[in-house]
Amino acid sequence: MPTLAVADPGTERRRLIEPSQLHVPGAAVLIALLVLLVVMVVRRHNSEHAYLAEINERRDRLKLALWATGERYWDYDVGSGQLRRLLEDEPNGDGRLLEDSLPVDELVHPDDMALARETLRRYLDGESGRYQAQVRVADGTGGWAWVRVRGRAVERDDDGNVLRIAGTALNVSATREAERERQIAATVLRSMGEAVAVMDADFRYVSVNPAFLRMTGYTETEVLGRSASLLDSEQNDSAFYRRIRTQAGRQDHWSGELWQRRKDGDELLTALELRTVRDADDDSVLHVCVFNDITQQKRTEQELRYLANFDTLTSLPNRSLLSERLSRAIVRAHREDTRLAVLFLDLDRFKDINDSLGHAAGDRILRAAAVRLQQTVGEQHTVARLGGDEFTVVLEDLETPDDAERIAREIINAFEAPLLLDDRREVSISPSIGISLYPDHAQVPTELLKQADTAMYQAKAAGRRTFMRYNDNMDLAVRQRATISGALRKVLDRGELRLVFQPRLSLSPPRITGVEALLRWSSPEHGDIPPAEFIPIAEESGLILEIGEWVLREACLVLQRWRQHGMDALNVSVNVSVLQLLRGDFVGVVGRVLDDVGIPPHLLELELTESVLMANAEQTAERLQAFRALGVSLAIDDFGTGYSSLAYLKRLPITTIKIDKAFVDGLPHDAEDAAITPTIVAMAHSLGLRVVAEGVETQAQMRFLAERGCDEIQGFWLSPPLDALQCLAFMRNWRPDGLLLARDAPLAVLP
DSSP: OOOEEEEOTTTOOEEEEOGGGSOHHHHHHHHHHHHHHHHHHHHHHHHHHHHHHHHHHHHHHHHHHHHHHTEEEEEEETTTOEEEEEOSSOOOTTSOOOEEEEEHHHHBOHHHHHHHHHHHHHHHTTSSSSEEEEEEEEOSSSSEEEEEEEEEEEEEOTTOOEEEEEEEEEEOHHHHHHHHHHHHHHHHHHHOSSEEEEEOTTSBEEEEOHHHHHHHOOOHHHHTTSBGGGGBOTTSOHHHHHHHHHHHHHHSEEEEEEEEEOTTSOEEEEEEEEEEEEOTTTOOEEEEEEEEEOHHHHHHHHHHHHHHHBOTTTOOBOHHHHHHHHHHHHHHHHHHTOEEEEEEEEETTHHHHHHHHOHHHHHHHHHHHHHHHHHHHOTTSEEEEEETTEEEEEEEEESSHHHHHHHHHHHHHHTTSOEEOTTSOEEOOOEEEEEEEETTTOSSHHHHHHHHHHHHHHHHHTTSSSEEEOOTHHHHHHHHHHHHHHHHTTHHHHTOEEEEEEEEEEETTEEEEEEEEEEEEEETTTEEEOHHHHHHHHHHHTTHHHHHHHHHHHHHHHHHHHHHTTOTTOEEEEEOOHHHHHSSOHHHHHHHHHHHHTOOGGGEEEEEEHHHHHHTHHHHHHHHHHHHHHTOEEEEEEETSSSOOGGGGGGSOOOEEEEOHHHHTTTTTOHHHHHHHHHHHHHHHHTTOEEEEEOOOSHHHHHHHHHTTOOEEESTTTOOOBOHHHHHHHHHHOOGGGEEOOTTSOOEEOO
């Protein structure tokens, strides 16, 4: 029997008990105790084993639960730097997950290692309550995955130092990318120039971007939760907006232009895009609205359309819109077998008035003329401005060609009354009108306009303030005009211009007082060309400036030669274009010519047309004063053909009035001429002016004028225009012996 060692609790010493020393009853008890002890140890071992098995099972279940949610368990040994982690494979047959263990340095991306270590340091030093970081780790396939790591200490030493950290890791690559995209989208929305609003199924605002707030004038708190009807404009009824929202709800889309209202009540036109977004999981609905403020854009487009079709000065259709309307009118006339007319209008001597009054006044004249023209023809007819002082009228549904002439006559009569400008100033101006007819003259718009333009030039050539209907012969005149215009540019170089002189006779006492220098053009190719044909062309082209200076110098040179032959008392009259008066330094030109030639200034008289001077009396008075300061005399030519009264004469420093031939032709038998002419003479004398009658062709006319106190006469009764030598001979040989002139005695020519 073996010896037993029994522990003495008190002395912690062992002593041996020999079997022989044991009594049988005592041995039985001891054996029983030993058996009980063994049973207890076995039971305790089994209990501990069962407890550990339960712990392991719970741990595995936790790992499985974490794995199912995407979280991965990990356990990090601080001392060794080893990290044990669950792998992402499926559980094996017994429901367990595979694990591995590797150094952290091999797991974390090198670029994120510094962050991982700094985060660990802060946690180990107690600066943070738990370990948490987002780093890239190896995904086992050669790539990297972003994971969110969280953990806490699970084991510490006796001093409280962390020995082991356990936690979870979650792959956040997808959510991180989604968050990045969300941030980008949010940034884009904040920086967008377009207004963006998100609304719920009931069209109540749930989110708006800053551009929406800027565009509408509301704050975010004033908008969120409010209905989209907050921006509804009064330009549309509520049913209109309901239809839009209904369509967006049914078709998931609506786009178009829509008026909306700002917080301050102003209206804005928006280009709006409305889309419906549905969530497949919970059937929720959101409406996303994107819109731009296109109010200014639309205004700009309207302005561009207006500029493309209308004249900005007069608000009349321009050439482009006229062509379109004329084309449609021709189609209608062709379909309905009717006639239409094109009237081409040009304001007479507008260029002279514009240069003298200034462009601002010229613009007011054009606006007033446009109103007068539209009022005359009526709103049913198209009135257009082609540019400058050119207007066009399209007359439709004419019964006969005479209807077009009747309206043209009405237009001319309408312009008999002066135009009233904005500053209460009155300006008289007349139109010259050309008429072309469809289908009589042309079938297309361009030809109708061209032919009406041609007829208008013929109306001007006929004396202005009249109308002409186109005929085929006018094309020949236009071509001739173009030929003359080209040849006129060479007249000075070729020496084709010359002067003729018509004497003037003083009636009391009878004597030759002077001459008027008249320009003539003799072309080797075209023959003698009347001044009425080439002077307007010279004015339009600006050649009149160069030609006018030549005329002035040549007339003064002839006068100087005559003075050398003893004709010291003669003066010479030279016609001056208003273009010469208004452009450049014509006063300086006159002064220079007088000095070069060496004749006294009082022997030179400048003749200017009444219609221009009278329309611009205030503006030209100052310039005319400069001529008077030189000592040069000033005369109004063709007096009586203009539109102003004699009251304007006192504003101008003129010395002479020349009565137009039109008032002399009917003397002495025409009652009107016989009444008007003496009145002009009397009023001129009351203003201290001399009076010269032009176009005197008969003795009866001369006697009538002498009896009414006219100072001088000029015309074929005395002498036709002569060249310089013939005129000098005429003046030398003329004697008053056969002429008896007395204010109070009968006028007679003695044999």
